Amino acid sequence: MQFQVTTELIEQVQHLIQIEGDVRLRQILDEIHFADIAEILSELNLADATYIIKLLDSEKTSEALMELEEDFRERILDNLSVKEIAEELEEMDTDDAADVVAELPDEIAEEVIAEIEDEKHAEDIKELLTYEEDTAGGLMAKELVKVKETWTVAGCVREMRRQAENVTRVHSIYVTDKEGKLKGRLSLKDLLTASTKTHISEVYIPKVDYVNVDTEGEEVARIMQKYDLEAIPVVDHDGLLVGRVTIDDMVDFIKDEAEKDYQLAAGISQDVEADDSVWELTRARLPWLILGLFGGLGSVFIMEGYEEALAKYKELFFFTPLIAAMAGNVGVQSSAIIVQGLANDIVKGSLFNRLLKEISLSLISGITLGILVILFGFFDGMDLIFSFTIAISMLCVIIVAALVGTFVPIILDKRGIDPAIATGPFITTSNDIFGIFLFFSIAKLILGF
Amino acid sequence: MQFQVTTELIEQVQHLIQIEGDVRLRQILDEIHFADIAEILSELNLADATYIIKLLDSEKTSEALMELEEDFRERILDNLSVKEIAEELEEMDTDDAADVVAELPDEIAEEVIAEIEDEKHAEDIKELLTYEEDTAGGLMAKELVKVKETWTVAGCVREMRRQAENVTRVHSIYVTDKEGKLKGRLSLKDLLTASTKTHISEVYIPKVDYVNVDTEGEEVARIMQKYDLEAIPVVDHDGLLVGRVTIDDMVDFIKDEAEKDYQLAAGISQDVEADDSVWELTRARLPWLILGLFGGLGSVFIMEGYEEALAKYKELFFFTPLIAAMAGNVGVQSSAIIVQGLANDIVKGSLFNRLLKEISLSLISGITLGILVILFGFFDGMDLIFSFTIAISMLCVIIVAALVGTFVPIILDKRGIDPAIATGPFITTSNDIFGIFLFFSIAKLILGF
Known part of the structure; x- marks a missing residue:
């Protein structure tokens, strides 16, 4: 039952634009929902998309424009006259119109508002522009x-x-x-x-x-x-x-927030999309990679400090990526659960109970994983004491990583800082360094090098 | 303006339950919105919460019950008679009622439905139970x-x-x-x-x-x-x-989906919450940790294969956690952006262009990070050729990790598999092993050990 934007339709539209078959084009597009018009527009190049926007009634195009990616909409508006933009705004709800005006360069924005015929509408838009983005004032519409x-x-x-x-x-x-x-x-x-x-x-x-x-x-x-x-x-x-x-504005808002948290957990600090420029993507990604690099260099330092163990227990060094990975994974798991719990306001009970719970969780996982390591050591021909050392230090690393992953977000939250920043690379990197340090300390204690 | 559930209010409610001050209790709670009643209930112990549910009108409690965590609601319902549950269902919309019945043990479910006085309502609930969860039939209500x-x-x-x-x-x-x-x-x-x-x-x-x-x-x-x-x-x-x-059911659905993707990216395979049991949490978390363990053991194997380099280039081994971390971080970043893009249907353009883009992205990041490594090497007194080797192999690892992170989700998506499973531990682990292997191969090529 759902309408499908097909390649054939796109090609037909492109062809009709080329031969300027406006009557047929209007016939076809008038039948189509504005959300589908937006999908068609995003498949066209800038010139063709602008052509369609100028061709169709602003009643329809104003709604289609709101469904487009912000970048693409801005580029289309760049190709419209002040009067044409004003006509689009005329048909929009005040909240959408205000969002569009906010995207325009200041001097054009003023001209556009002056061109709007409905004075009440223009005034409402101007009022909405005075509120902060992401507040009720910035999200609301005047229509009611x-x-x-x-x-x-x-x-x-x-x-x-x-x-x-x-x-x-x-x-x-x-x-x-x-x-x-x-x-x-x-x-x-x-x-x-x-x-x-x-x-x-x-x-x-x-x-x-x-x-x-x-x-x-x-x-x-x-x-x-x-x-x-x-x-x-x-x-x-x-x-x-x-x-x-x-609520429809809220649905978009909730989705955006969830995506931001997801990106933060993946080590992407700004709201970027797959189709953004290389430069925008680099700005969002590189800072976290540099953080990760410093973490890695920290591990290099720590291992340089344990160089004397190399002669007798070189295998210890082969296990460092494993230890770092376990510390990172456990930390990310714990922090993800806590961050979601905090967001949904369901982290209840005393901190002491949570401490006990995280320790039991880590004990179960850590002991299971430790047994697997000992089995691996057995088949790999490792010394039993050595396998035990690895297993026990890994267990300690897992416990500490779970505690860090759990309590760093809780502490941040208590201090009024968004706990989501403590997920992903932040937890991984600090747990990497800390895990490797702990691993060597415990190994030294047991093996005595 | 918002009503706040305070500790004083909770204590007052607990006190009134203890002295069975039903009249006063009803007076207080009747004034309060059902969503706030739910918040109060979740702060009480099971016996007290059940007391409130039995005390208040089912018109209010039926709505409050729907706002509770599933586990807690189930435990409260365990304490109610078949007749009392039927009274609650009577007041619920059919979709909520069907959800509640679906949570009940089969034999009780039948008895409860038989107790519902409104026959049409009972039939509607029975009909809704025949549809699959997470389909339109399972999500819809009969009320319209x-x-x-x-x-x-x-x-x-x-x-x-x-x-x-x-x-x-x-x-x-x-x-x-x-x-x-x-x-x-x-x-x-x-x-x-x-x-x-x-x-x-x-x-x-x-x-x-x-x-x-x-x-x-x-x-x-x-x-x-x-x-x-x-x-x-x-x-x-x-x-x-x-x-x-x-749409209100959809808001919950969208939120749940976003949370599931977030958890998947963090290496948590089932829908769990901070307050779930240790056993449930372990089942959701341990499988991914075992995957990570195998990845780590894979790295041990690879390094054992390069043991001969240890004598001359021991520092190479100190850099393995750094290489694994960079491969993991870059992979997670790339996959997160692509997975979101796929979900929102905005991954456009040819695969070749995407390939070029990911390579330029990785080149910019990789060269920046490489320069930092060379600087570190300089201050740490490392041989220049050695620092260069690390920087160049790291650059290659970053490029490959970005490509894996980008194209594994795209390929999965093309084959109809949810690309979200390729985020988090899956990408991290495979990039860890692959990165360390690549690192040593390139180092061997340059340094010739």
Whole structure:
């Protein structure tokens, strides 16, 4: 049932652009959902994509533009006149329009806003631009349906019909007092089931969740998820209703946040994508590699310090990548679980219990892995004492790595630092050095070199 | 503005349970949102939590139960009678009720369903249990508002008032033919703005996105996100409208999926949480550690093969953890970016271009890191030729690791295997072995031992 953007369709579109078959092109594309138009655009080159944007109604292209990758959208907008951009903005919801304007160079942004015919719309966009990105103010849209508590249901329905024209999805109807202060909400369902003469003040729900313009985006997402809200009203510092955040924006926000954490765990420090430039990717990746390099050089130093063991126990040195790998893996596992637990607010109980738990976990894993190492040593013809030494030091390294992986994020979190930075290369690198140092110290203790 | 569950409140609740102050307890808790009740319950011990569940109205507790961790909910339900569980289910939406029943032991599940008074509700739950988890059928709820195309707007509003009683959020009104086949949809907005005598067939939107009962959950999430849908109707194999999936379920689904990928990248193979048992955590973590162990033992083998170099170039062996770390880090970075790109369907362009890009990326990083190694060698008093050897072999290792990290996920994806399994320990371990092998081979070529 789903529409598929096929290679044939793309080729047909490219051909029609070449021969300027505008009528046929419009015929074909008018039938297609804006999200699919966006998919087609992203398969075209810049000139062809711009051609389509100029050809179709801005009602459709404004929505397709919002679905494109930011970079590509910016390049298309570069090819449009100030007037053409203003026409696109005219059709967008205020939150999308504000995002687009924020991407434009300052002087063009001003010209574009001045070109917008609907003055209220232009003012709303300008207002939204004053809020910080990633706050409720920066995420919200001005489009919403609001009624005054003094109205009747009938008057309310009348007024709503008017307002609903500009609102894609109604969700809730917000109730304000005469000054515009948020008082409560009304569901469409309540409105459907109430008699027409009733006053809103008698039927509205005075309890309503709301956030402030400067509430952090993450907090907005948390509240909306916790209370299963599909939209949340936003008030300014005087309690005046100024906008609302809807769940579709939150879905994008939650996805972006998850991707950022994932990248952080993989040692990528900025929000980059596979198709970004080599330079952008290098900037996001190289710092973590340099950190890893210093970690590795640290291990070189440590081993230089144990050089005297080389003559008698050269095999110890063959095991260093294994020890580093185990320390790294265990550390990453522990930190990933704790970081997720902290994010979902489910890390409960005393620190002492968690300590006991991590130690039992590491003991089980460490002993299992130790037995495997001893078996390997047996078949590889290693001295039994030597195999035991490896197994026991590995066990200690695993325990310490699990504790570091668990408690570094907890401590960071307690100090108000995002624990996600303690995953990935950070934990791996510190556990590498620490693991190798511990490994040689314990081996020295047992073997006495 | 947000309600906060404080330690004082928890203590007060615990105290009131102890002295059986039911009236006061009800007074306090009735004021509190079900999501906050859930938060309170999760802070209590099993007996106290069960006490609260039995005390409050099932209208509230049924929703609070759904917000709890699965394990804890199961343990509370173990303490309830069949009749009490049935009362909770009575108040739940069908999708939640089916999820709860699925968690119950088979014989109890049947008894509980038999106890449900609303026969239609019981039948709906039974129907939902027949679908696979993680398909549209398994995710959907039976609650929805549907009207027939032959009705008038007035009749439709009347019928909707009746149906809306059971539906938490209306979203869209679905239009079916006489047999119940999905024909289209109608927005509440359209209904508000149409004259009461109009027939539905004249105002409904015949184009409607829908999914099949056996569409995969991931595909449902993709469609809903792409087309910005807040609910999507589900049809059976005959095209009959059987349910709908709403965005709040999808938000949970998207979050779970992101968490699974994150855990996979960290080397955790099952969906576990910080508070799961030691045994569950071990089962999810140990397999990857064993994989890492085999990788490490592989490195031991390789180094044993290069033992003859030990006499002259012992420092080579000190660098093995560094080489393994760099190979692992680069591989994880490359694979993380590609896996995300594949998931978001933005990996475009030819494989050859991607190859060139990864090679240029690795060259930039590798040369920078190589210069740092040579500087380190200079201050550490290493031979210049030796430092160069390390730097050049490290550069080759980085290039190969980046290529493996990039192309293994792409190949897996082409073969229909989830590329996410190729992140984390899998890439790290194979790059560790391969990197150390490459390192010694190149060193041997240059230094000639």
